[in-house]
């Protein structure tokens with residue numbers, strides 16, 4: 001079968017002007033903003049041994065990887081679906097000797113095996129920060145505050161955060177709200193589907209207040225408080241309240257205590273980030289556990305921002321003035337203009353004209369003249 005000229009595999013696309021430029025500008029702004037908080041950049045490779053991509057985080061899943069056999073090493077390699085796991089690997093190997101907390105920043109493309117309904121692309125650009133060696137409330141406040149600050153710098157207006165407690169259901173199922181081991185997976189599925197009826201069938205109506213509480217932050221906390229005190233997770237609600245109070249009051253916060261989708265490795269706290277007028281999530285993060293080679297566990301917290309939805313919303317674009325340089329212009333003078341920030345288009349022949357190149361200005365007699 002021949003492949004139509006220019007066709008790309010499902011979920012892959014070319015970024016064209018002006019979006020390609022906007023994407024690299026946004027990535028740069030995001031990394032610089034993260035850097036200013038003392039997070040040092042690392043750049044892991046696009047592909048690595050399949051087992052090292054899976055090995056460092058709890059619950060990283062093989063079925064989420066785009067894998068292939070490397071003809072050179074004959075080993076199974078995979079394209080990274082997420083950079084956080086690679087940061088975990090770096091933290092436990094090459095940077096294992098560095099004092100904690102370790103603050104690392106990253107940015108690059110990731111490859112998902114499957115697209116989602118909201119995001120049909122499989123190749124996405126991710127940029128983020130990981131704080132390794134600490135998952136305290138103070139660490140979460142630093143990470144979430146940075147995520148909000150960075151999104152504002154990227155031009156996002158009206159930021160919303162959806163907080164979640166990814167391991168709460170599991171913790172309750174193992175302790176104060178016990179459920180038969182054989183029913184556990186079913187319970188997770190029913191809660192993931194927000195199926196209150198399913199809870200009755202499972203004889204697990206004790207979990208219903210968790211579903212009913214989901215919504216705006218203050219109301220959700222109020223609804224959860226009695227249950228939290230009775231079932232021993234009031235400490236979690238206190239932590240959430242402190243985190244909420246640290247956030248810019250203009251940020252809209254909701255709480256969905258059972259949401260686990262997309263939080264496969266996050267532990268006590270997770271969050272999704274949204275921006276008004278932007279389709280889908282623009283970032284996600286939370287606390288998680290990194291496993292060392294000697295099986296020792298280390299706590300961490302971080303966030304990843306997704307650059308593509310920001311680009312699609314028109315962010316990162318900059319209107320530049322474009323200067324047409326006719327034949328015979330002075331190259332030294334042109335270089336000086338570029339240093340000042342001008343974009344120049346040099347004529348290639350007598351017929352070349354500034355309109356064809358959408359120039360805003362022209363150089364005549366050594367002077368810039370607006371068109």
Ligand SMILES: N[C@@H](Cc1c[nH]c[nH+]1)C(=O)O
Pocket residue numbers: 082083084128129130262266284285286287288301302303304
């Ligand atoms: N990398 C995760 C988010 C995250 C970063 N650090 C912890 N969690 C994601 O994109 O879903």
